[in-house]
Amino acid sequence: MTPMSRAIWVRLVLVVLVLAGSVALSLTQEPRLGLDLEGGASITLETQDGPDGRVADAEATERTLGVLRNRVDALGVAEPTLARVGDNRIVVELPGVIDTREARDTIGRTAQLSIHPVVDAPPPTGEEGELPEPGTEGNEVVGDEDGLPLEIGPTEITGEQVSGATEANDPSQGTGWFVNIDFRGQGGPTWRDLTAEAACNPSGAPQRRVAIKLDDEVISSPQVSESVQCGIGIRGGSTTITGNFTLDEAQNLAILIEGGSLPVPVEIIEQRVVGPTLGEDAIAASAQAAIIGLILTGLFIIAVYRLAGVLATIALTFYALIAYAALLALGATLTLPGLAGFVLAIGMAIDANVLVFERAREEHHDDPGRGLVRSLGIGYNKAWSAILDSNITTLLAAGLLFILASGPVRGFGVTLSIGVIASMFSALVIARVLTELVLRAKWVNRRPKVSGISDTGAIRKALKRRNPDLMGKRRTWLTVSAGAVLFSLAGIVFAGLNYGVEFTGGRQMEYSTTAPVNANDARAEVANLGYPNAVVQTSDGTNITVRTERISDEEQLAIRDAMSELGGEAEVIRDETIGPSLGVELRNKALLAFAIAIASQMIYLAVRFKWTFATSAMIAMVHDVLIVVGIFAWLGKPIDGVFLASVLTVIGLSVNDTIVVFDRIREQWRASHGTSFPVVVNTACIDTMPRTVNTGLGAMFILAALAVLGGDSLEDFSIALLIGLAVGLYSSVFTAAPLAILFSEKWPMARTSKVKRDRDPNDTGAVV
Numbered sequence: 001m002t003p004m005s006r007a008i009w010v011r012l013v014l015v016v017l018v019l020a021g022s023v024a025l026s027l028t029q030e031p032r033l034g035l036d037l038e039g040g041a042s043i044t045l046e047t048q049d050g051p052d053g054r055v056a057d058a059e060a061t062e063r064t065l066g067v068l069r070n071r072v073d074a075l076g077v078a079e080p081t082l083a084r085v086g087d088n089r090i091v092v093e094l095p096g097v098i099d100t101r102e103a104r105d106t107i108g109r110t111a112q113l114s115i116h117p118v119v120d121a122p123p124p125t126g127e128e129g130e131l132p133e134p135g136t137e138g139n140e141v142v143g144d145e146d147g148l149p150l151e152i153g154p155t156e157i158t159g160e161q162v163s164g165a166t167e168a169n170d171p172s173q174g175t176g177w178f179v180n181i182d183f184r185g186q187g188g189p190t191w192r193d194l195t196a197e198a199a200c201n202p203s204g205a206p207q208r209r210v211a212i213k214l215d216d217e218v219i220s221s222p223q224v225s226e227s228v229q230c231g232i233g234i235r236g237g238s239t240t241i242t243g244n245f246t247l248d249e250a251q252n253l254a255i256l257i258e259g260g261s262l263p264v265p266v267e268i269i270e271q272r273v274v275g276p277t278l279g280e281d282a283i284a285a286s287a288q289a290a291i292i293g294l295i296l297t298g299l300f301i302i303a304v305y306r307l308a309g310v311l312a313t314i315a316l317t318f319y320a321l322i323a324y325a326a327l328l329a330l331g332a333t334l335t336l337p338g339l340a341g342f343v344l345a346i347g348m349a350i351d352a353n354v355l356v357f358e359r360a361r362e363e364h365h366d367d368p369g370r371g372l373v374r375s376l377g378i379g380y381n382k383a384w385s386a387i388l389d390s391n392i393t394t395l396l397a398a399g400l401l402f403i404l405a406s407g408p409v410r411g412f413g414v415t416l417s418i419g420v421i422a423s424m425f426s427a428l429v430i431a432r433v434l435t436e437l438v439l440r441a442k443w444v445n446r447r448p449k450v451s452g453i454s455d456t457g458a459i460r461k462a463l464k465r466r467n468p469d470l471m472g473k474r475r476t477w478l479t480v481s482a483g484a485v486l487f488s489l490a491g492i493v494f495a496g497l498n499y500g501v502e503f504t505g506g507r508q509m510e511y512s513t514t515a516p517v518n519a520n521d522a523r524a525e526v527a528n529l530g531y532p533n534a535v536v537q538t539s540d541g542t543n544i545t546v547r548t549e550r551i552s553d554e555e556q557l558a559i560r561d562a563m564s565e566l567g568g569e570a571e572v573i574r575d576e577t578i579g580p581s582l583g584v585e586l587r588n589k590a591l592l593a594f595a596i597a598i599a600s601q602m603i604y605l606a607v608r609f610k611w612t613f614a615t616s617a618m619i620a621m622v623h624d625v626l627i628v629v630g631i632f633a634w635l636g637k638p639i640d641g642v643f644l645a646s647v648l649t650v651i652g653l654s655v656n657d658t659i660v661v662f663d664r665i666r667e668q669w670r671a672s673h674g675t676s677f678p679v680v681v682n683t684a685c686i687d688t689m690p691r692t693v694n695t696g697l698g699a700m701f702i703l704a705a706l707a708v709l710g711g712d713s714l715e716d717f718s719i720a721l722l723i724g725l726a727v728g729l730y731s732s733v734f735t736a737a738p739l740a741i742l743f744s745e746k747w748p749m750a751r752t753s754k755v756k757r758d759r760d761p762n763d764t765g766a767v768v
Contacts, residue, residue, distance in 0.1 A: 011433045018425070019318060022325035029328045034335035036274045037283055040095040041103065044270035046579075047088045058087040060263040065090050067263075072103075090266070098273055098572065101553045113159030113257065114213050116140075116152035117194060118221065121206035124149055142213065144221045152211045156194050161187030165257035167250035177250035178242040181257060188237030196233030198224045212241075214256055269579035275512075275572060285709055290320070290342070293705030297350060297698045304694055305357050306452030307444065308376075311434040312353040312427070319349050319419075319426035326418045336714070338415035345419025350698040351390065351656065351691075352427030355383040358691045360453050361460070372439045372453050380432060386663040387428070389608055390656035394420050396600050397652040400593050412645045459690045471682040474738030481623055481735045484727075488630020495633045500640030501547055501578050503587040508547045509556055510574035513567030516541030525562040529555075542567065550577060586641065593644065597651050598622065605655070609662055612743035617658045620736035624654040624727045628720055637716050646717050650724030657692065657732035664688050665740070669749060677744045685733045696729045 035042050047056035047064055054060065065084050072080045072092060081093040094103055119139055122132045131141045134151050144150045163184040169177045183191055194210060201207040203226060212220040222241050228234055245253065298313035305312065323342055327334060360379030363370060370378070395417055402413035438444060439451055448454035456464075470477075501508040522544050523536040535547040544563055556575065563570040578586075598618055605614035628650055632639060664684040672680055700722065707718035 008433060008436050011429055012437075015430050015433055018322060022321045025325040025328045026321065031324075031328060032331065032333045034333045034338070035093055035095065035272065036336045037334065038095055039098070039274055039280075040093065041097040041100045042270075042272045043092045043094070043100065043103065043268060044085075045090045045092070045266040046269045047090070048265045048267055050264050054264050056088045056264045058084075061088050061090065063263045064266060068092065089269075098275060100271060100273060100575075104268065104271075104553070113162065114155040115157035115191075115194070116155060116211045116213060117198065118150055118206050118209040118211050119153050120151040122149050122151055142211070142216065142218050144211070144218050150206070150209070150211055150218065150221060152213070157183070157187050157190050159257075160263075161185050161190070162257060163187075165254040167245075167247065167254045169247075169250075176242075176244040177247055178240055178245065179250055179254050179257065180238060180240050182238045184237075188235075191237075191239060192233040192235050194233070195224050195228055195239075196231050199228040199233065200230035212257065219256055220253060267579070268577075271575070271577040273572065273575035275574065286336070286706070286714065289705040289709040289714075290346075290702075292709065293702040294320075294346060296701040296705065297346065300698055300701060301350065301353070301694075304452070304457065305353075307438065307450050308357055308435055308452040311438060312350075312357075312431045315353075315426045315431035315434060316346060316349055318430050319346065319422050322425060323415075323419050323422035326422060327415065330414075330418070332414045332418070334415065335412065338412050342415050342419050345416060345423045346699075346702050349423035349427045351695045352383070352387045352424065353431055354691050354695045354698065355386055355660065356380050356427070356431075357453065358457075358460075358688075358694075359383045361456050362687070364453055365456050368454070372445060372448060372451050373436055375453060376432075376435055376439060380428070382667075384428075386660045387424070389604075389659045389663065391420050391424055393601050393604065393655040393659065394649075394652035396604065397597055397648045400597050400600075400648060416649070457690055459693055463686045463689055467686070469682060470685055470733065471678045471738060471741060474678075474741055477734035478738050478742075481731065485623055485626050485630075488626045488633075491630040491633035492626075495636065497629070497633055497639045498636050499587070500638040500643075501576055502640045505578050505584075506547060506549045507551050507556065507575070507577045508545065509559065509572065509576075511544045511546070511560060511563045511570040512573050513542045513544065513563060513570050515567045517544055517563065517567040521566055522546075522563065525566060526559060529558055529562060531559075543573075544570075550579070593648060594625070594651075597648055601651070601655050605659070605662075609666060610749055612747050612749070613662050613666075613740055616736045616739035616743060617655060617662070619739055620658055620731040621651055621654045623731050623735055624650055624724055627727050628724045631723055632716075632720065637719075642717050643720060646720035646724070649721060650728065653721070653725055654728035654731065657728050658736045660691060661685060661688050661732050661737055662740070665737070677749065678741050681737050681741055685737055689733070692729050692733065696725060699725055 045068075047061045049056050061084055065082060068090060069082050072082060072094070079095055081091075083091050085091055092103075094100075097103055120135060122135070122141065125132050131143065131149050134141050136151075139151050139153055141149050141151050161183055162181060164182045166180050167177055168180055198208050198210060203223075208224050209221050210224060211218050212222075220241055220243070222243065224234075241253070294316060298309075298316065301312055302309040320342070323345065332338075356376070356379045358379075359382045360376045363378045363382075364372065364375035367375075398413045398416040398420065400413070402410055402417070439453070444451055517538060519536065519538040522538060523534075526534045526536050526546055526548075531548045531551075533548075535545075537545045539545070544567075546559055556572075560570050560572060598621060601621070602614045602618045605617050625647055628647060629639070632643065637643075661684060664687055665681050668684050668687075669677065669680045703718050703722045703725065706714050707722060
C-alpha cells in the first residue's frame, strides 16, 4: 500500500467513525431549544445593593438564586431554568409561560420579608393614597391588606429566619384555608416574645396585631389569638395564620412567605416572551430555507465543478449531520439566530471547496501530466493556508458574540463556531476522501473533463484572455468606495439609526391578528391609548409590531385588546421589555464588540501577513460595515442584537475574502522576480476572481433562501448578510488590494528569495 493510499484509508476510517457517532447522537438525544423556538418567557433580574449596606456581590446573588428557585418551583412551570450570569444577574427561563404577570408578581418582587409589631392604627388623612406620619421616631406607617393605616415598629424577624410556609385546611374546625409558618434560628424565640407582648393588649386593639411585610406592602396583619397568654406567647417555633382564606389566597401567601427575604433587592431589567407558534413557524421556515438553499447551492456547485461538485455536495449534506450532532454533544441551546448560523456555515464549507478546486484546476492546467489526483492534492495543500486563516477570523467573530452578546444572539455565536469547525471537516476531510477515491477511478481518468478539475472554467478563461488591468484604475475604485462610505454616513447622520428596544430600553410587542390591519389605523388606536410616540409597524397585514416606552402588563393588554378590535383575535407572539440601563449597556457592548473584532483581526493579519496588509484589510472591513449600517439607516430597519450578529458576521466574511486575495499576493510576490508589486497584485486578483465569484454566488443562494423563506425573524438578518457579502466581495479586490499597493509605495513588502516548496500529496504528512 502506497503512502497515498494509506492516507486515504486513514481519512476514510475517520470519516466513518465521525458519521457513525453523529448518527448515534442524532437518534438518541433531543436538542435543547431556546425560548425563541420553544415558546415561553425569559426574565432577567439584576441584584441591587441594599439600603442597609448589603452588597450585591456574587455570593449574595447566588443566595438570591436559591430563593428564586423555590418560588419558581412553586409556580409549577415544567423544566424551568435559572442561572446566574456574571456577579449580579439572574436569568429565569419559563418554557410555555406566555402571560408573565403571575411570574413577575411572584419572582420579580424584591421580597424583603419582615415581621413587625403593630404600634397603632391611626385614622386616615382623608387624602387618597396619603398616609399619616408615625407618632414615634423609628416607626413607619403603612397600609394594611385593606389599605388602612398601620403604624408599625422596627423589624423583629427577617425572611431568613422563616424556614417554610404551607397552606392547609381543617374541615372539622370549619376555619377554611390557613397558612402554617415555621421559623429557624432565633425566629422562633423572637416570635414567642413578639406575640407574648401583643397578647397583653385587649382584643381588637391595634397593638394585638402583628404585621408581615413584603417590601413596602403588608401582606398579612393577623390578630394574636385569644388563646395566647400575656407574657407567654406562641411557643414551638411555628405558628398559624387564619383568616378564612380561599385556596388561591392561602397558596399565594404561603409562596410569598416561604420565599423569604432575598439577600439583596432585585430589579427586572429584561423580559422576553415568545409565543409557541412563532417558534414552530421559525423552525419550519429555517428548515425549508436550509433544504432549498442547499439544493440550489449544490446544483450550482455541480454545474461549475461537475463530478467534484457532486462529491462536495454530498459532503455538505454530511456537514449538516455532523454540526447537529456536535450541538447535541455539547448540550448547546439551539436558538433562532443559531439556525441561521448553521445555514451560514454551509457558505464557509462552499468557500473551502471552491478554493481547493480552483487551485487544483490551476495545477492541472500548468502541468496536465500530474494527473487529477495529484493536482487535487496540491490544490488542498496550497489552499490550506487561506482556508485556515479565513476560518480562524470567523471563529474570532463568533467568539466575540459568545463573550459579549446575550440570549439568542449568543447562541448564534455558539452554533456558528460549531458550524465553522464542522464545515472545515466536511470540506477538508470528507470531500477530500470522496474526491480522491472517485478521481482515481479509471473511467474518470479516461474522461477527465467530467471530473471538473481538468478544465479551468469559463470565468478564468475569459479573465486570462482579456487580462484586465484592474489595479491600473485603483484610484478610481478607491474613489467609488469613499463615495459609498459617504453615502452610508449620510444615512446614519440624516436618516438616523432605528435602534431596537434592545438598545434603547422600553417595550416591544408583536401581535398576530386573524384579519389584516391597516398600519395607520393601528397607530391611531395606540395613540388614543396614550402612546402618541409609539412606533407601530405592520408586516403581511396581520403582524403588528408596537414599540413604546416601558409600560405595564395591564397597558400591554389594553393595546392587545385594541388590536383585537381592529383585526379580530390578536395573539401575542413576541413581547420584550428592556430596562434603560440594560439598553445602554448592550449598546456599549456592541461598540466594544466592533472595536475588539477589528483590533483582534488586525493583530492576527499583522502576524500572518504584514501590518500594511492588516491595515488595508481593516479599512476594507470598516468600509463594509459602514455600508451595511448606512443602508439599514436609509431603509429604517431596526438596529438590534440580531443585527449585531449579522454585522459581526459581515466582518468575518469581509476578512475571509481579503485573506484569499492577500494570501495569493504574498505567494506570487515571493515567487516573482523583477515584477512590480502592482502587477503582482493585479495578477493575484485575477487568479482569485473565479473563487470570489463562485463562492459569492454559492453563499448568496443560501442567504437568499433565508431572506425569502426564513420568515420575518430572519429576513433582516439575511438582508444584512447579503449586502455585507456583496460589498465584501467587492472590497477585497477593489478596496483592500488598492490600499495595499498605496501602502507598499511607502513601506515596501520584502521579497524573500526562498520560495516555499509545495508539499507532495504523496507525503503521509499531508494536511487532512
